[in-house]
Amino acid sequence: MHIIVCISNVPDTTTKVKFSSENTSFDDSGVQWIINPWDELALTRAMELKEDTSNAVSNVTVVTVGPAGAEPTLRKALAIGADDAIRVDSETGDAHFVAAQLASVIKNGEFDVILCGIESSDYNGSAVGGMVSEMLDIPSVSAISGLRIDNGEVLITRDIDGGREEVSVPAPFVGVVQKGIAKEPRIAAMRGIMMARKKPLQVVPVVEAEKLTTYQEYVMPEPKAPCKMIEADNVKELVNLLQNEAKVL
Amino acid sequence: MSVLVYTENWDGKFKKLSYELVSYASAVAGMIGGSVTALSIGNVQQDELSKLGAYGATSVLNVDGAPEGLDNQVYTSIIAAAMEKTGAKVLVMAQNNTGKAIAPRLSVRLKAGLAAGVTALPESANPLVVLKKVFSGKAFAKVKILSDSAVLTLAQNSFEIAETGGSASVESFDPGVDVAGAKTTIKDVQKQEGKLLLSDAEVVISGGRGMKSSDNWGPIEELAEVLEAATACSRPVSDEGWRPHEEHTGQTGKIIAPNLYFAFGISGAIQHLAGVSSSKCIVAVNTDKDAPIFEAADYGIVGDALKVLPELITEIKAARAQ
Ligand SMILES: Cc1cc2nc3c(=O)[nH]c(=O)nc-3n(C[C@H](O)[C@H](O)[C@H](O)COP(=O)(O)OP(=O)(O)OC[C@H]3O[C@@H](n4cnc5c(N)ncnc54)[C@H](O)[C@@H]3O)c2cc1C
C-alpha cells in the first residue's frame, strides 16, 4: 500500500496577520512557515501505519504545490519520516488550480490512500481534498478522526453530528482528516533531519489548469470594544449585564 | 438565474441552520435575480418540507431515496442533477461536515468557483464577490468568483433568519442516480442521543486547564443544564482526556458561533479563539488579569472559576425565578 500526504505550507498559527499593497496581498515578511497542522497529523498517522508492518504500507510520499520557498517545509515532512517528496513548481493559486496539480501528480503514481487536511490554516479553503477526489473520480471520506488497516481493508472513523461512524472504503480514495487522526504531531528527531537531506525531492512542472476564484482584497475585522470587568464578589452584576445590557440570557 | 439551496435533514427534521441557509439563498436570489429552490434528500414529511417556503424558497425538490450515511459521490451526483434541472447558477450549502465533504466535489463537477465559509451577503452580484473568513477569523477576504456558476458554503450563525411568509410547492424529484452504487459502506454508528449538539447550541459553557481536573466539571454541567447550553473545552483538556474530543473548540477543533460563550479557566490562546471569536458575547473568568482571553471577551471576572461557577448558578437561578 502506498500513501501520499498532501502538504500545505502555511504561516505559523501564531503569525500576526498583515496585508500589503492596499490589502490585496498577504504580507509574508518575517513569517515562519510550517506544515499545515492537519497535514502534520495526517503524516504522523501515515508513519504510524507504515511502522506497523502488518499494514503492509510500503511507502509514504509527501507532495506540495508551491514555490521553492516551500521546500524547507517538505524537508521537515521528510525528517518526520516520509520516504520521498514531490513539489509542483508553482505559486499556489486558487483551490481548483492546486487540486488539478495534485490530481495530475497522483494520476501519474500508484497511490492507494491520498490524505489531505480539512483546511489550510491560512485561507481556510476546505476545498482541495474534495476537489482532488472529484477530478480523479474516486471516493472521498471527510471529517476523518481515525484510520486503520485491517487485512488490507481501510477502516475509517468519521465524525458526524452528535457521534461517529465507522466506514469502509475501497482504495484508491481521498481521506480528508481532522483532529483525532493522530494524537500529537510527530516531531522530527536529529537522525530524521540528517536523513531527510538525502531523501529524494522531485520538482515537477505545473500542468495547465483553470482558476475559478481569486482573492480580491483583505479586510481586517472591526476592533472590538474593551472587556467590561466585574468584581469577583459581584457575580450578580454579571448576570444583570448579561440579561439587560447584552440581552443574551 | 436562480439559486439552489441544499437543506440537509436530521432524522427527517430541519433545524435553525436550514432556515438560515434558505434565508441566505433567498437574499442572494434577490441580488442576482431569480427564485430559490430547496433540495431535500432522504425521508422528510410533506409538512416539514413546506416549512422551507416561509423563508423564501418557492419550490422544494424532494429526493426520497438516499443511501444510509453520507456517500460523497452519490450526494454530489444528486445535487448536480438538481442544479441541472433548475438551471441554477448559485448553489448554497452549509459549512458543516456535509458541506465540507461535498461542496468541493460539486465545485469541480459544476465548474463553479467555491467560496467556503461565507459570512455575509455578496458584495456584488456581477461579478459575484463574497466575504469569507481567512486566517481562522483573524481576517476576512473578498473572493471573486471567476466562473459562471458558484458554490457558496455559509458559515453557521452568520446570517439572520428572515421569514418572508411565502409558501413553497413540493415536488418529488428523481435525479436518476444509482443510490445502490455508493462506494462507502457504513459499518457502525455511534450516536449520543438526546445531547444538545455543540454546533446547535445558543449558549456554550467551556472550561480550560484552569479547571484543574476532570472532577471539577460538575458545576460546568450544572450551569449548562440551567441554561440549556452545550459544554465545550480547550484542547489540552480533551488531550488530557478530561473531556471527550468532540467538545474541543478552536482552530483544530470545532468552530462555533453561539450567542453566549463562557470561558472558565481558559487562557485565550490564538488557536482557541479561532474557534470561538465569532460568538456574539464572550464571558471570561480567569485568575490572571493579563490572560489574553480578556482581550477577546465582552465581560470578564478576575477570579477563581471554581468559586465563581457556583455563585453564577445561584444568581442565574435567582434571576430566572423572578
Ligand atoms: C497548531 C496548534 C493548534 C492548536 N489548536 C487549538 C485548538 O483548537 N483549541 C485550543 O483550545 N487550543 C489549541 N491549541 C493550544 C493552544 O495554543 C493553547 O495551548 C490552549 O488553548 C491552552 O488551553 P487552556 O487555556 O485551557 O490552558 P492554559 O493555557 O494552561 O490556561 C489555563 C488558564 O487558566 C487560568 N487559571 C488557572 N487556575 C484558574 C482558576 N482556578 N480559575 C480561573 N482561571 C484559572 C490561568 O490563568 C490560565 O490563563 C493549539 C496549539 C497549536 C500549536
Ligand SMILES: Nc1ncnc2c1ncn2[C@@H]1O[C@H](COP(=O)(O)O)[C@@H](O)[C@H]1O
Ligand atoms: N498548495 C498545496 N499543496 C499540497 N496540498 C495542499 C495545498 N493546498 C492545500 N492542500 C491540501 O488540501 C487540504 C485542504 O486545504 P484547503 O482547501 O486549502 O483548505 C490541506 O490540508 C492539504 O492537505
